[in-house]
Amino acid sequence: MTDDLVVMLTALNPEYEAVRNRLENLRPHRHDRGTRFEVGTVRGTSCRVALALTGKGNHSAAVLAERAISHFSPDALMFVGVAGALWGTPLGDVVFATHVYAYHGGTSEDDGLKARPRTWETSHEVAQIAQHVARIRDWTRDVPDGTNAHFGLIAAGEIVQNSTISAEARWIRDHFNDALAIEMEAAGVAQAGHLNGAHVAIVRGISDQADGTKNSAADRNWQPRAAANAAAFATHLATELLKEGEHVTMRNSNASGGPRTVHISGTGTVGMQAGTITGSTVVQNVSSRSEGAPDFATELSRLRRDLEREHSRGQLDDDTYEDVRCQLDIADKAIASDTPEGRKTFVLALKRLGGLISELAGPAAKIAALVAVAKGLL
Structure with missing residues (x-):
């Protein structure tokens, strides 16, 4: 659930x-x-x-x-x-x-x-x-x-x-x-x-x-x-x-002075939860769900690079970064399974990840948007 x-x-x-x-x-x-x-x-x-x-x-x-x-x-x-x-x-x-x-x-x-x-x-x-x-x-x-x-x-x-x-x-x-x-x-x-x-x-x-x-x-x-x-x-x-x-996404997106655009590439019908994306612009290249799910793997890869940069800048300590990598690996494996149970595990891993990096406004906003899209597919 x-x-x-x-x-x-x-x-x-x-x-x-x-x-x-x-x-x-x-x-x-x-x-x-x-x-x-x-x-x-x-x-x-x-x-x-x-x-x-x-x-x-x-x-x-x-x-x-x-x-x-x-x-x-x-x-x-x-x-x-x-x-x-x-x-x-x-x-x-x-x-x-x-x-x-x-x-x-x-x-x-x-x-x-x-x-x-x-x-x-x-x-x-x-x-x-x-x-x-x-x-x-x-x-x-x-x-x-x-x-x-x-x-x-x-x-x-x-x-x-x-x-x-x-x-x-x-x-x-x-x-x-x-x-x-x-x-x-x-x-x-x-x-x-x-x-x-x-x-x-x-x-x-x-x-x-x-x-x-x-x-x-x-x-x-x-x-x-x-x-x-x-x-x-x-x-x-x-x-x-x-x-x-x-209002967490609105708060995070406005922390840098304005709305943040999060691109979710791929195809698929997605459901968005009211309130969770207020203040953000989410661009979805979608058609119908039958043509496949959004490309979460690509978004996770981008997120992984972002968090690697934050670690190299000293914004994430070594222990937290190891936990971050673990949750990203779980999310990658879960979404690759393309099953309802896998999507639930994917959402849970993203929520855990969001808790670990909640002080980083940009990545936290991206994670919140991904969670919202993933929930719409459950």
């Missing part, structure tokens, strides 16, 4: 229900390997959401996130649920992750355990949109008065943290004292997003203080409330993310 939508994943059933309660027109959707999604729209909007339950832990979250990205090619991937506060963030408040720590990484040496965490940073574009959502406060209409959104680091580990005096609590305090909340899935989701060039957003409601009160009556009371608050913020964020996506 390549229709514009946002994937939302949750670990627990109360979190799933909190998101589901904010959706309408739901229908079941089954992945070939048995994963069950529900696809619907955020109430009162046209924002489409695919919702699934991952279960607990970074590993299962990573696998399901990878599966969702490959299957839906979403505009963004979100993980929504509850978390424990580390330094007194109020119960019920929402934390949006600007960074994610995988805090259990380390090396054991004679003088003790040395921290070797992994860290992922939320993309600038997604973080800016989240700040906008928090600022205008429309999301608070359906949550208790006084509920606030916080922005900061979230620590994701492999254990349920339920103490302020344990060895693990001291470890977190010594090495990760800038984290606002702690949970068990964000690192897996962040890694899956990184490997696929996908936008990732982690949204957590504070249900406890990670202080020994988990599984208490208070925790059972706060968990559904915190999940509902996180779902309110997440669904408003999803709506804004899709609105932003509708």
Whole structure:
């Protein structure tokens, strides 16, 4: 599937229900390997959401996130649920992750355990949109008065943290004292997003203080409330993310001072999505679909040369450029297959590529135009 939508994943059933309660027109959707999604729209909007339950832990979250990205090619991937506060963030408040720590990484040496965490940073574009959502406060209409959104680091580990005096609590305090909340899935989701060039957003409601009160009556009371608050913020964020996506090509094409002409050579009937090419001129040498598809291979070759130049100019670092080449190779192979599945893989590879080079206005505009044309052929 390549229709514009946002994937939302949750670990627990109360979190799933909190998101589901904010959706309408739901229908079941089954992945070939048995994963069950529900696809619907955020109430009162046209924002489409695919919702699934991952279960607990970074590993299962990573696998399901990878599966969702490959299957839906979403505009963004979100993980929504509850978390424990580390330094007194109020119960019920929402934390949006600007960074994610995988805090259990380390090396054991004679003088003790040395921290070797992994860290992922939320993309600038997604973080800016989240700040906008928090600022205008429309999301608070359906949550208790006084509920606030916080922005900061979230620590994701492999254990349920339920103490302020344990060895693990001291470890977190010594090495990760800038984290606002702690949970068990964000690192897996962040890694899956990184490997696929996908936008990732982690949204957590504070249900406890990670202080020994988990599984208490208070925790059972706060968990559904915190999940509902996180779902309110997440669904408003999803709506804004899709609105932003509708204008990405216009933004990129105007960055250099005017409309950009993108030539798609070859023959074939192509469908263009309204909004995705606003501000650009797309020249298509087409006749009918029966005479063949547009020459995507030629456009990929031109794009490959453009990105090689950007790398030689220092605009792409070596690691990113290797990822870029990998996605171009996948796109080349996919489009050569000339099958519906190949075209879906082609679109997904282009979306990943667009995420990797989003700061390069010219190539990003070309990729967005290619995606729009390819979607019209699916």
